[in-house]
Amino acid sequence: MTEPDKRPETKPAEPPASLIVGIDLGTTNSLAAAVFEHGPEAIHKPGQGPIVPSVLLRKEGRWVVGEAARAQRTEAPERTVFSVKRLMGRDIQDLAEDLPRLPYTVEAAQRGLVKVRVGDETFTPQELSAEILKAVKREAEEALGMPIERAVVTVPAYFDDAQRQATRDAGRIAGLEVVRIVNEPTAAAIAYGLDEQQRGTVAVYDLGGGTFDISILELSGSVFKVLSTHGDTHLGGDDFDHEVAQEIKRRILADRPDAELERPGPSMLLRKIGEQIKIDLSGADETPFSVELPGQNLQFSDVFAAETLNRLIEPYLDSTLESCRKALDAAGKTPEQIDDVVLVGGSSRIPLVRRKVEGFFGRRPNVSIDPDEVVAIGAGVQGHLLAGGRRDYVLLDVIPLSLGIETLGGTFSKLITANTTIPAQATELFTTYVDNQTGVDLNIYQGEREFVRDCRNLGRFKLKGLPAMPAGLPKVEVAFLVDANGILTVSAVEQRSGQEARIEVIPSHGLTNAEIERIMDEAIEHAVDDLNQRQMVEFRNMAQAVFQGIEKAWPEAEEMLPKAQRVRIRAQMEMVKRAAAGENPIALRFEMDQLGELTRPLADTNMGRAALTELRKFFEDHSGDEHDSG
Numbered sequence: 001m002t003e004p005d006k007r008p009e010t011k012p013a014e015p016p017a018s019l020i021v022g023i024d025l026g027t028t029n030s031l032a033a034a035v036f037e038h039g040p041e042a043i044h045k046p047g048q049g050p051i052v053p054s055v056l057l058r059k060e061g062r063w064v065v066g067e068a069a070r071a072q073r074t075e076a077p078e079r080t081v082f083s084v085k086r087l088m089g090r091d092i093q094d095l096a097e098d099l100p101r102l103p104y105t106v107e108a109a110q111r112g113l114v115k116v117r118v119g120d121e122t123f124t125p126q127e128l129s130a131e132i133l134k135a136v137k138r139e140a141e142e143a144l145g146m147p148i149e150r151a152v153v154t155v156p157a158y159f160d161d162a163q164r165q166a167t168r169d170a171g172r173i174a175g176l177e178v179v180r181i182v183n184e185p186t187a188a189a190i191a192y193g194l195d196e197q198q199r200g201t202v203a204v205y206d207l208g209g210g211t212f213d214i215s216i217l218e219l220s221g222s223v224f225k226v227l228s229t230h231g232d233t234h235l236g237g238d239d240f241d242h243e244v245a246q247e248i249k250r251r252i253l254a255d256r257p258d259a260e261l262e263r264p265g266p267s268m269l270l271r272k273i274g275e276q277i278k279i280d281l282s283g284a285d286e287t288p289f290s291v292e293l294p295g296q297n298l299q300f301s302d303v304f305a306a307e308t309l310n311r312l313i314e315p316y317l318d319s320t321l322e323s324c325r326k327a328l329d330a331a332g333k334t335p336e337q338i339d340d341v342v343l344v345g346g347s348s349r350i351p352l353v354r355r356k357v358e359g360f361f362g363r364r365p366n367v368s369i370d371p372d373e374v375v376a377i378g379a380g381v382q383g384h385l386l387a388g389g390r391r392d393y394v395l396l397d398v399i400p401l402s403l404g405i406e407t408l409g410g411t412f413s414k415l416i417t418a419n420t421t422i423p424a425q426a427t428e429l430f431t432t433y434v435d436n437q438t439g440v441d442l443n444i445y446q447g448e449r450e451f452v453r454d455c456r457n458l459g460r461f462k463l464k465g466l467p468a469m470p471a472g473l474p475k476v477e478v479a480f481l482v483d484a485n486g487i488l489t490v491s492a493v494e495q496r497s498g499q500e501a502r503i504e505v506i507p508s509h510g511l512t513n514a515e516i517e518r519i520m521d522e523a524i525e526h527a528v529d530d531l532n533q534r535q536m537v538e539f540r541n542m543a544q545a546v547f548q549g550i551e552k553a554w555p556e557a558e559e560m561l562p563k564a565q566r567v568r569i570r571a572q573m574e575m576v577k578r579a580a581a582g583e584n585p586i587a588l589r590f591e592m593d594q595l596g597e598l599t600r601p602l603a604d605t606n607m608g609r610a611a612l613t614e615l616r617k618f619f620e621d622h623s624g625d626e627h628d629s630g
């Protein structure tokens with residue numbers, strides 16, 4: 001059961017021109033938050049929640065995103081896409097573990113990209129995430145009544161450069177300037193104001209629907225360092241739903257051994273009931289439930305105890321605590337050295353989760369902020385600080401994994417090491433091995449291992465047009481620059497000749513600028529399409545209302561209007577019908593205008609007044625539409 005929304009409805013604290021919202025772009029759910037006059041809060045329309053499920057449904061050549069897509073996912077599984085975040089910035093090899101669990105088709109594309117196939121169309125994860133961002137943006141714009149152009153977007157702390165870059169590209173495609181990318185645990189800590197304490201060690205325990213992450217952060221001055229992360233990308237509330245469903249199944253079969261519960265329909269139903277039981281048990285010691293399968297003449301009712309749920313999920317929770325121990329070890333900390341624990345993710349509402357986490361760290365976790373909203377709220381606070389120009393007060397993150405290039409023998413030479421505070425810059429001089437070499441190939445990697453084969457390739461960097469010189473003479477200065485979002489740009493210059501060498505950076509995982517621009521152009525084309533379609537629907541409805549008005553007023557028309565005029569009206573009604581059957585709103589509007597002119601005298605009669613006055617008002621409201629849609 002959802003509680004009615006009692007949250008206050010007020011204005012953002014920032015003037016519209018400088019507003020920067022925070023967006024949590026999640027695997028299962030996404031949402032936006034901002035700082036209001038009364039404080040930071042998730043953005044929502046009155047009487048509605050702020051959450052947009054990260055689910056997409058392809059319908060008649062366009063995307064339906066959010067709750068509507070989630071609700072229909074069982075009816076159109078072949079056109080439904082979810083968990084897009086798992087695909088961001090990854091190649092097909094990276095996804096070996098994920099692909100068997102995803103019901104949709106993922107194909108390898110050029111330059112390590114993957115694409116999702118829906119029918120005979122394919123989409124990059126960036127485009128799909130952009131659709132989710134657009135939906136969040138649209139919801140937030142409607143709630144605030146103002147356009148949103150800039151956002152702080154969060155990513156898991158372990159996201160590498162390719163995954164961050166993909167997230168940034170998704171923002172660009174969605175028409176959002178991503179002013180900063182912030183680590184999710186850092187955002188959660190900021191939401192609790194832990195940044196104001198200036199120093200300390202924070203554990204962020206994030207248990208969602210399908211993933212578990214533990215991050216150990218160290219705060220010193222205005223810098224949050226991610227000391228370590230651990231987790232399980234396939235552990236979460238979905239597993240608990242499955243366990244509860246299995247338990248119900250056992251009970252039903254004990255009673256009705258003939259029941260067929262493995263089929264997709266009953267399986268899906270049991271999972272849904274399983275999730276509801278699990279959620280109910282976060283606020284009760286036991287809960288009644290019933291399963292009805294009329295097709296199998298089956299009706300089963302029973303009671304589920306919290307104790308049973310706890311027994312079923314305990315092994316999973318123990319495994320999360322094992323991850324916590326590993327993360328602490330990697331950070332060189334003991335549980336006693338943790339100053340604050342923050343809970344994130346919908347599954348952290350389960351009382352046993354809270355008890356276990358409290359037992360492990362020996363301190364009560366911070367739970368006062370809604371665990372589904374805490375990351376977006378922290379990002380909103382960052383956005384607020386950035387919008388206010390208080391860069392001095394803005395917390396900094398660190399580079400999660402070292403960046404460098406491949407050197408002789410496939411070794412990895414680090415230019416910027418992990419945990420360097422961003423923005424960061426490093427330069428190194430390179431030279432040639434062969435006489436008269438005019439080009440150098442540089443391979444950029446990210447990781448902590450000694451050999452590049454164990455690191456992640458981020459891109460190739462080709463330096464061309466060097467003047468012919470003996471080997472060892474050219475001095476090529478390669479510069480790595482990591483901006484405040486943790487995103488890398490590489491540049492190079494040959495110093496000896498003073499000649500500017502031409503450089504090309506080819507991302508191994510990601511979209512080129514040209515590709516992003518093409519996707520954006522397509523989106524703009526579609527936007528015009530969408531607007532046209534919406535107008536067609538509106539104009540058609542209006543035409544129908546006007547026709548009804550004319551028919552009603554017709555007896556009076558016979559008295560008032562000469563026959564020739566009436567014939568012209570009938571002919572014009574046919575023209576409107578024909579235009580309404582087409583797809584061009586401007587043509588329909590033109591024919592409606594003509595009809596309006598011809599029927600003007602009828603608008604003054606009693607019968608036709610309502611509809612025809614409305615017609616006139618409608619034309620006034622839509623004057624100038626042609627300009628908007630052109």
Ligand code: AMP
Nearest residue numbers: 028208209237238279282345346347349
């Ligand atoms: P998230 O991925 O953070 O959005 O979390 C979604 C997960 O939280 C889903 O598995 C939900 O079933 C679960 N969840 C949401 N509310 C509750 C609750 N009150 N008790 C237990 N689990 C919940």
